[in-house]
Amino acid sequence: MARSLRKLPLRPKPHISPRPWHPPSSHKQEFLRLCSNGSLREALGVLLSQQWSDPNAFILASGAAADRFAANHLLHAYAEHRDLRSARALFDKMPRRNVMSYNILIGGLVKNGDLGSARELFDRMPQRNVASWNAVVAGHAHFGFDQEGLGYFLGMRREGFRPDEFGLGSALRCCAGLKDVVSGQQIHAYVAQSGLEFDMCVGSSLAHMYMRCGSLRDGESVLRALPFLNVVSCNTIIAGRAQNGDSEGAVEYFCLMKAARLAPDEVTFVSVVSACSDLAALGPGRQAHAQALKAGVYSSLPIRCSLVSMYSKCGCLDYSLKVFSESCSSDLVLWSAMIAAYGFHGHGHAAVQLFKEMMKEGIEPTEITFLSLLYACSHSGLKEQGMEFFKLMTETYKLMPNVRHYTCMVDLLGRSGLLQEAEALIKSMPVSADAVIWKTLLSACKTHRDTEMAERVAKIVITLDPSDSAPYVLLSNIRANNQRWSDVSEVRTAMRERRVRKEPGISWVELKGQVHLFSTGDRSHPLRREIEECLKEMIRKMRQWGYVPDTSMVLHDMEEEEKEFSLVHHSEKLAIAFALLSTPSGATILVMKNLRVCDDCHVAIKLMSKIEKREIVVRDVSRFHHFRDGTCSCRDYW
DNA sequence: TTAGGGTTAG
Numbered sequence: 001m002a003r004s005l006r007k008l009p010l011r012p013k014p015h016i017s018p019r020p021w022h023p024p025s026s027h028k029q030e031f032l033r034l035c036s037n038g039s040l041r042e043a044l045g046v047l048l049s050q051q052w053s054d055p056n057a058f059i060l061a062s063g064a065a066a067d068r069f070a071a072n073h074l075l076h077a078y079a080e081h082r083d084l085r086s087a088r089a090l091f092d093k094m095p096r097r098n099v100m101s102y103n104i105l106i107g108g109l110v111k112n113g114d115l116g117s118a119r120e121l122f123d124r125m126p127q128r129n130v131a132s133w134n135a136v137v138a139g140h141a142h143f144g145f146d147q148e149g150l151g152y153f154l155g156m157r158r159e160g161f162r163p164d165e166f167g168l169g170s171a172l173r174c175c176a177g178l179k180d181v182v183s184g185q186q187i188h189a190y191v192a193q194s195g196l197e198f199d200m201c202v203g204s205s206l207a208h209m210y211m212r213c214g215s216l217r218d219g220e221s222v223l224r225a226l227p228f229l230n231v232v233s234c235n236t237i238i239a240g241r242a243q244n245g246d247s248e249g250a251v252e253y254f255c256l257m258k259a260a261r262l263a264p265d266e267v268t269f270v271s272v273v274s275a276c277s278d279l280a281a282l283g284p285g286r287q288a289h290a291q292a293l294k295a296g297v298y299s300s301l302p303i304r305c306s307l308v309s310m311y312s313k314c315g316c317l318d319y320s321l322k323v324f325s326e327s328c329s330s331d332l333v334l335w336s337a338m339i340a341a342y343g344f345h346g347h348g349h350a351a352v353q354l355f356k357e358m359m360k361e362g363i364e365p366t367e368i369t370f371l372s373l374l375y376a377c378s379h380s381g382l383k384e385q386g387m388e389f390f391k392l393m394t395e396t397y398k399l400m401p402n403v404r405h406y407t408c409m410v411d412l413l414g415r416s417g418l419l420q421e422a423e424a425l426i427k428s429m430p431v432s433a434d435a436v437i438w439k440t441l442l443s444a445c446k447t448h449r450d451t452e453m454a455e456r457v458a459k460i461v462i463t464l465d466p467s468d469s470a471p472y473v474l475l476s477n478i479r480a481n482n483q484r485w486s487d488v489s490e491v492r493t494a495m496r497e498r499r500v501r502k503e504p505g506i507s508w509v510e511l512k513g514q515v516h517l518f519s520t521g522d523r524s525h526p527l528r529r530e531i532e533e534c535l536k537e538m539i540r541k542m543r544q545w546g547y548v549p550d551t552s553m554v555l556h557d558m559e560e561e562e563k564e565f566s567l568v569h570h571s572e573k574l575a576i577a578f579a580l581l582s583t584p585s586g587a588t589i590l591v592m593k594n595l596r597v598c599d600d601c602h603v604a605i606k607l608m609s610k611i612e613k614r615e616i617v618v619r620d621v622s623r624f625h626h627f628r629d630g631t632c633s634c635r636d637y638w
Numbered sequence: 639t640t641a642g643g644g645t646t647a648g
Contacts, residue, residue: 107639134639141640169640204641235642270643302644309645337645371646404647436648622648 065093072100079108103131110139130161138170146177163190165199172205181213198226204233211240235267242275250275251284266297270306277310280592280619283513285310301329305337312341315590315617315624332363340372345624346634348380355389367399374408378415379623381637386412403429407437414444415637419453435465442471451478462494469495469502507571507593509579518574521566527578534577535568542607550600567600572618576605580612588615596620606630 065071071094078087091097091105102125109118122128122136133156140149153171156163163171168191175184188206196202203226210219219240223233234257241250254272257264264272269292276285289307292298304327311319320341327334335358342351355373358365365373370393377386390409393399406429413422422441426433438461445454455478458471472495479487494500505520518525525531539547551563567573572593579589597605597620609616610630618625626633 103639110639131639136639138639164640166640173641199640201641206641208642230641232642237642239642265642267643274644300644305644307644331644333645335645340645343646366645368646375647402647407647434648439648 065090066095068094068096068098068101072098072104075101075104075108079104079111082108082112084108084112084114099125099127099129099132103129103135106132106135106139110135110142113143115139115143115145128159130156130164130167133161134164134166134170137167137174141170141173141177144177146174149174150178150180150183162194165196165202168196169201169205172202172209176205176209176212179213181210181215184209184213197222200226200228200230200233204236207233207236207240211236211244214244216240216244216246229262231262231265231268234262235265235271238268238275239271242271242278247275247278251279251281254288264291264295266292266300266303269295269297270300270302273303273306273310277306277313280314282311282314282316283510285314301327301331301334304329305331305333308334308337308341312344313619315619317341317345317347317624330361330363332366332369335363336366336369336372339369339376343372343376343379343623345626346379346637348376348382348385351376351380352382352385365393365397367393367402367405370397370399370401371404371408374405374412378408378411379634379637381415381635383412383416401429401431403431403434403437406431407440410437410440411444414441415447417444417448419444419448419450423453423457435461435468438464439468439470442474446474451481454478466498467500469500472500473502503595505571505593505595505598507575507591509575509589509591511579511582516575516578518571518578520571520574521569522571522574525574525578527581530581531574531577534581535573538577538580538608538611539568541611542604545607545611547604547607550603567598570598570601572597572601573604576608576616580608580614586614588617590617591619593618593620596622597625602632602636606632 071090075087075090078084078090087105087108091101094101102121106118106121109115109121118136118139122132125132133152137149137152137156140146140152150171153163153167153174156167168187171187172184175181175187184206187209191197191202191206197206203222207219207222210216210222220237223229223237226233234253238250238253238257241247241253251272254264254268254275257268269288272288273285273292276282276288285307292300292303297303304323307323308320311317311323320338324334324338324341335354339351339354339358342348342354351373355365355369358369370389373389374386377383377389386408390401390405393405394401406425410422410425413419413425419441422444426437426441438457442454442457442461445451445457454474458475458478461468461471462475472491476488476491479485479491506517508515508517510516516525522528549564549567551560551567572591575591575593576589579591583589597618602625605616605618605625605627607630608614609627613629616627618627623634
């Protein structure tokens with residue numbers, strides 16, 4: 001995939017911000033003189049040249065209403081300045097309205113979010129033109145009523161209107177919102193036919209539609225065909241990559257954009273910080289933070305939200321809190337981001353406390369806030385509180401829980417050993433169960449050693465997600481422990497036939513700006529001998545503290561000794577050994593991992609932190625673990 | 639009357 005950014009001219013987007021007018025007296029006198037002479041058009045010319053919207057101007061509107069040209073201009077001025085009451089009053093007084101008068105008022109209502117009135121006016125228009133249809137399609141697209149917007153777009157076509165670049169852009173936005181790639185492709189065919197494919201707005205909307213529907217390649221190919229790139233098309237690529245699992249590509253494109261001297265804007269920073277958050281890339285995330293400050297867009301709430309999340313995912317919870325506290329805002333998303341940040345670090349009590357403060361502030365929580373809160377409770381063992389919040393969500397706030405909320409509840413019950421209750425909840429919930437929720441229960445069965453239920457649940461997981469190796473391994477080991485050898489070989493055959501492989505575990509450590517990557521059993525590092533020695537010594541010391549390798553999750557076709565060897569060489573253990581060798585004694589170690597930390601490593605790292613008198617921080621795929629003096633911040637809930 | 643962005647789960 002070509003990732004070059006062509007050096008093309010940047011077309012600045014015109015931006016006119018409405019501002020209150022304090023007219024110089026000469027203008028005002030001229031305006032009043034023209035009005036008293038009945039020269040309304042000229043008077044309005046003066047008024048509009050100064051971008052004036054003043055309640056007093058309405059007094060003159062009674063005269064203006066009779067003159068359609070003048071009235072439409074005044075109507076436009078009112079609509080631009082969001083003075084919809086005056087606009088409506090003027091509109092009602094106009095004896096001779098035309099399509100333009102309707103369109104202007106509809107546009108104003110739409111911008112003000114009053115879609116109902118806009119629709120009502122649209123329905124009773126004696127005549128419509130393309131602009132009338134465009135205005136309603138755009139309005140619905142803007143406020144996320146995508147299905148309705150697409151409906152109006154189809155209505156426009158049914159009535160024989162040829163959609164232009166405005167209507168097409170909005171309709172594509174609706175397809176993006178609905179992730180309706182089929183309608184999007186149909187519109188693309190029309191766009192190509194009408195030669196509008198190279199229009200910057202239509203092209204960006206088209207690319208955005210493809211990216212939202214998961215097709216990064218189609219989106220990028222549309223953008224590459226555009227006559228030039230601007231900040232919006234670059235942002236479309238950055239966000240598209242980040243949202244489609246290519247966060248690395250997103251950060252890379254951000255660097256190319258800067259190299260091409262294309263100034264990033266607020267949207268660029270939001271997307272790039274989110275990408276850094278996904279990558280847990282603290283360095284680039286911090287740089288983006290500094291650049292946003294320099295660019296003067298740091299006051300933006302979306303930027304602050306993504307920073308709160310980024311710092312948390314990079315292990316700097318105190319920075320998340322700093323950004324949050326500095327913001328002093330009652331923005332719901334910002335509060336939700338901070339609750340999630342606490343949850344990610346296993347600070348369940350802090351998350352609950354913040355949620356209570358949020359309610360005191362009168363901020364209404366959403367499904368996402370509750371999901372973060374329930375997650376925080378389940379990862380901190382706050383069973384009673386989690387159950388209360390679930391009740392609050394459904395009964396007081398009347399919010400509909402989705403399968404992820406139920407997964408948190410299953411986790412909460414399962415961790416507490418209430419396996420029957422957890423299974424009953426899955427069976428009674430009104431949404432359909434997926435592989436993840438059953439895997440959550442399976443993990444609880446494993447923790448509480450309920451082999452009968454584990455065997456049953458593992459089979460369900462295998463049916464729902466045949467590619468995941470964990471349930472096969474678990475099933476095989478349960479059967480092996482009971483000497484059911486023919487059943488064990490049945491599992492192995494199934495694994496072979498379905499080509500199930502365990503996703504390789506990868507851990508990495510950043511040292512002096514360089515990333516050192518370790519995969520399980522890796523012997524490629526230049527310090528492999530030293531790492532091996534360090535691990536051997538460490539295991540010896542750990543055994544003195546009672547460490548026994550937990551081989552229950554290693555596939556049974558190995559000798560016990562081999563199993564232990566495999567465990568010792570798990571990627572996180574290799575990364576920690578390397579960090580112990582390469583950093584000064586006492587320094588905190590930070591390791592990132594692509595999968596969840598396994599049970600054995602979790603026990604081992606607790607002991608390592610005690611023996612080495614070091615804080616070891618491990619960020620796995622689901623959360624942060626802070627190991628200190630033989631314990632972990634997750635209190636073994638993870 | 640047209641374009642791009644924030645928080646969550648695995």
